[in-house]
Amino acid sequence: MPDRRTVIAGLGVGAVAAAGGTAWHLRDPAMPGALGGADMARGHALRDGGFPPPSIEEQAGIVIAGGGVAGLSAGWALAEAGFDDFTLLELEDATGGNARAGRNATSAFPLGAHYLPVPNREAKALRALLTRLGMVVGEKNGAPLYDPYQLCADLQERLFYQGRWQEGLIPRRGLSETDEADLAAFAAAMAAFSARIGQDGRPAFAIPMAYSSRDADLLALDAISFAIWLDRQGWHSPVLRGHVRYCMRDDYGCEADQVSAWAGIHYFAGRRGWAADDAGDNELTWPEGNARLTTALSARIGKRIAPARIVHRVARDGGGVVVDSFDVARNATVRTRARAAIIAVPHFIAARIAPEAAPQAHGFGYAPWIVANVTVDRLPAGRGAKLAWDNVSWTSESLGYVVATHQGPAARAAGSVLTWYLPLSRMAPAAARRLMVERPLHDWQAMVRDDLLAMHPDLEGAIRAIHIWRWGHAMIRPVPNFLWTTAPAAAAAAQAPFFLAHSDLSGLSLFEEAHYRGQLAAEGAMAHLGHAFASML
Structure with a gap:
């Protein structure tokens, strides 16, 4: 079998619903689970x-x-x-x-999209929907007040870096002077883009994007890749580039040299969540992810x-x-x-x-993804920061995992479902889709298992099932x-x-x-x- 990095580098679409079963060990030839996805037939x-x-x-x-x-x-x-x-x-x-979403005896879990950032001020229709759904419960000092039980609980994010878990997704230890300088310059540039109002009176980068400024210099950013734009700024820190790569794959399923600079900057400068009590930089999330929202829409x-x-x-x-x-x-x-x-x-x-x-x-063009839902008997451990909702490894080709039971009373349970994500961004989309069809369930499971155990050796023997969900056309490529x-x-x-x-x-x-x-x-x-x-x- 190829090594973990080789296997993951050739992947692209993920896991499905976890069912019950007995614990399996590394040498077990078969793992409980299923291979699912959009109805190919x-x-x-x-x-x-x-x-x-x-x-x-x-x-x-x-x-x-x-x-x-x-x-x-x-x-x-x-x-x-x-x-x-x-x-x-x-x-x-x-x-x-x-x-x-899917559900098993342990928890509901997402099969794809798993959160909604607190909306921007310009997203009036979306805020009206959230109010009708009881997620916006009033206002305070003129800003919308969100039901705290709909917002992501602490800890929101952590990163496995140099053998320890740290809070946040940008490495903060062992950085060179170049790393520090490039990270600071990049953060300042994104803050300036976020605060900029165009000559037409619109935010430079808005959500929905139709409300964005049409200033010529901003629209020109769409003509080049984000990687080229970073090159032109002279920012070559591998730490900055590694973080940017994670972010582009996270929202777009693409590498930084595949997305436009406008899309790349929008990721960092487009979100200005409007909410009371400093909740604007938080997310709304649920065990089943955004199925909470689509289920409500469907019911109506x-x-x-x-x-x-x-x-x-x-x-x-x-x-x-x-x-x-x-x-x-x-x-x-x-x-x-x-x-x-x-x-x-x-x-x-x-x-x-x-x-x-x-x-x-x-x-x-559309990015293919693999999503895996992994049922575990116990929550992962690790040195450093405590378990978060979103958990990412700096050295993995995956985007890490979210913990389905992170919200509410279920967070105290011993077992959980870990929803693991992998965009197949290193492959041409057509080739990745062929791989999704041809690769058997056990090979996908082995890849997911090895990636999790690299982060959490303590999970050996605690995994009960791995379900894989394949998204051949998961998202548009900007x-x-x-x-x-x-x-x-x-x-x-x-x-x-x-x-x-x-x-x-x-x-x-x-x-x-x-x-x-x-x-x-x-x-x-x-x-x-x-x-x-x-x-x-």
């Missing part, structure tokens, strides 16, 4: 076509194609505005997109969700649209006639099923010239009665962006149909 059926002609017909005012965060947010916005004549069609058996529109429906054609039909979807349960194609369609699927799929709305998908050239052109191509809604139109795979795109599409569709509503944007 349905995805390939959509790619290959050959669906039967429609034999069932339905009517709806608006059809939403796709039940990820953007589609669910569109449905929520319609329902909140009193527009009830819509249906949401989802290929999978459950909604949620990459914010889905539940009766209008039609799962296991493979939308394979969206076309203009007179003044309205026609949507053909294959109903897996009925083994039949259903034709839905509607007045408008919200297409809330990744753009490469939208271009396939709705070429009138999305005539091309050139330049859209490569140079994508954010302010490719993505805006694609978004502008759709005209009523078609409305595109997906975070890849922002170029940033963030809950905030998907929610914004869903809200924007819903408001556009309601305006097209003449339905009165109060804009949240």
